[in-house]
Amino acid sequence: MEAMTMLDDILTLWLEERAEALDADAALAGALVPRLALAQIFKTGVPASAGGSGDKPSAAIGVVADLARYSMSAAFVFWAQRALIECVLASPNRALVQRLLPSLLAGELAGAPGLSNAMKFLGGLGQLQTRFTSDAHGFTLDGRVSWATNLQRQGFVLALAAGNQEGTDTSVFAVPSDADGLTREPDLDLTGLRGTSTAVLRLAGVRLGEDWQLHPQAKAFLPGIRPMFVGMQCGLGLGLARASLRAARAALDDGRSVLLGELEALEAQVRDLWEALSTGVDSGRLRERPPELLGLRMRMVEIATDAVQLELQALGGRAYLRGENGGFARRWCEAAFLPVVTPTLAQLKAEFARAQVTGTVG
Ligand SMILES: Cc1cc2nc3c(=O)[nH]c(=O)nc-3n(C[C@H](O)[C@H](O)[C@H](O)COP(=O)(O)OP(=O)(O)OC[C@H]3O[C@@H](n4cnc5c(N)ncnc54)[C@H](O)[C@@H]3O)c2cc1C
Incomplete structure (x- = not known):
């Protein structure tokens, strides 16, 4: 496999x-x-x-x-x-x-996409944390981005969505790291993924010309990029699952372990997920069918979580020995990231629960 x-x-x-x-x-x-x-x-x-x-x-x-x-x-x-x-x-x-x-x-x-706040907001959750005003010369942005990754010290460009004062419009901007009024906080004190340059950004009177507006309507823009955003997130769990299943297979005794059936079932699920995802993204089908895309996204978290759990069982006590677990401890922690990246598992569950009532997802 x-x-x-x-x-x-x-x-x-x-x-x-x-x-x-x-x-x-x-x-x-x-x-x-x-x-x-x-x-x-x-x-x-x-x-x-x-x-x-x-x-x-x-x-x-x-x-x-x-x-x-x-x-x-x-x-x-x-x-x-x-x-x-x-x-x-x-x-x-x-x-x-x-x-x-x-x-x-x-x-x-x-490049640093700081769009999870906007994605949640447009999904009916929480408030937008950044506001803009416009005049003849362009825009002024104020607020904060609570999470953004890849905020490299050498410089970066950030994407964010901001709402107008009246609350009637949400627009998407690119913000260069050297813009006056933009402050990058020190890296967040993360439990893992500490090499990802992830931090909070504050915006105080950041002036941008019209040539920095990515799109005037976040509502029209974000659904268009969602298949690749979410599709690439599925890649995170697919890769992690493959690594864990590979380690689990190597740890099994001559392929005769009691865990072999579970291992083979998970390997098949990884193949099926990749097949559904790659064909769906390439054909454009998942663009037309948000519930299917979000369903695959949920499935990815389950498969990766199960795969790391199986690796733990296959390794046994060795999993608890630093230096002898072949990266298991890191993968265990990496798996904990997958349910909390937007769309989080909690958001997805809420969306599917709502769909049971209203009949629409996404
Ligand atoms: C290492 C790391 C890097 C990140 N990098 C980025 C980045 O580059 N760009 C970016 O934009 N974001 C980034 N994020 C943020 C991430 O994508 C999520 O937005 C964030 O982790 C979600 O946090 P939350 O507490 O709002 O979780 P949520 O799961 O949204 O909310 C937490 C609480 O709200 C409840 N809840 C959630 N949805 C509902 C609902 N519909 N109805 C009722 N209750 C609900 C949950 O049960 C839970 O109690 C990063 C996060 C991490 C950890």
């Missing part, structure tokens, strides 16, 4: 040797984007006409999954960069696209 990898051997070795460090501290945070850029993987799944590699969109999900087999930190930073690229690709603001896209694809500029 070993899946083909789209990463070169030198990169996988680099990740293998640094996976624990990327999870445990921020020392390698600045090296991560340049190292991924060296492998040219940010172009994956981007149309050739836009400067990308011209392969199918699912190829980008495949890269997330490949990275997550080695390091969730690397996979999530890749997700952030590629998600920001999706935002730019979907923007009707051609001048902004031309200005940002080449450096994002080359990994010379880091």
Whole structure:
């Protein structure tokens, strides 16, 4: 069941040797984007006409999954960069696209999507944390972004959605890290994924020209990027599950263990999830069917959680020995990230419960 990898051997070795460090501290945070850029993987799944590699969109999900087999930190930073690229690709603001896209694809500029607040807000949850006013010269933004990843010290561009004062409009902006009034807080004190450059941002009177507006209507914009946002998130769990199942298989005694049936069932579920996801994203079917996409997203969390649990059972007591568990402890913690990234499992459960009543999801 070993899946083909789209990463070169030198990169996988680099990740293998640094996976624990990327999870445990921020020392390698600045090296991560340049190292991924060296492998040219940010172009994956981007149309050739836009400067990308011209392969199918699912190829980008495949890269997330490949990275997550080695390091969730690397996979999530890749997700952030590629998600920001999706935002730019979907923007009707051609001048902004031309200005940002080449450096994002080359990994010379880091991309940070701070859109979970807006996604929740448009799903009917909570308040928008950023507001904008407009005048003849452009926009002024105030507020905060509670979570954003890939806020590289060398500079970044952030995507966020802000509401107007009247509360009638929500607009999506790109904000450069050197904008006056934008403050990046120190990295959050995370329990893992500490190499992901994740922090809070504060905006106080940030002035932006119209040439920084990604889209005037978040309500129209966000559903368009959702299949790739959510699809690539599924790659996180797919890769983690593959790594755990591989470790579990290696730990089983001659394939005769009592756990073999569960292992084979989970391997089949991973294959089925990949099949449904990749064909659905490439054909555009999942764009038309949000409930199916969100159902796969929930399934991903279950499969990854079950896979790490199975790895624990296959390893037995060895799982508790530092230095002898082959990365199990890190994967256990990485699995805990999957239910809390927006759309969180709680949000998805709430949405499906609501659908039972109203008959619509997404
Ligand atoms: C390491 C890390 C990196 C991150 N990076 C980014 C990033 O780059 N960009 C970004 O935008 N965000 C990022 N996030 C934020 C992430 O995507 C989530 O938005 C965040 O973790 C959700 O937190 P929450 O407490 O609001 O969870 P939720 O699950 O949304 O809410 C928590 C509480 O609300 C309840 N609840 C949730 N939904 C409902 C509902 N519909 N009805 C009733 N109750 C409900 C839950 O039961 C729970 O009690 C990151 C988070 C982490 C941990």
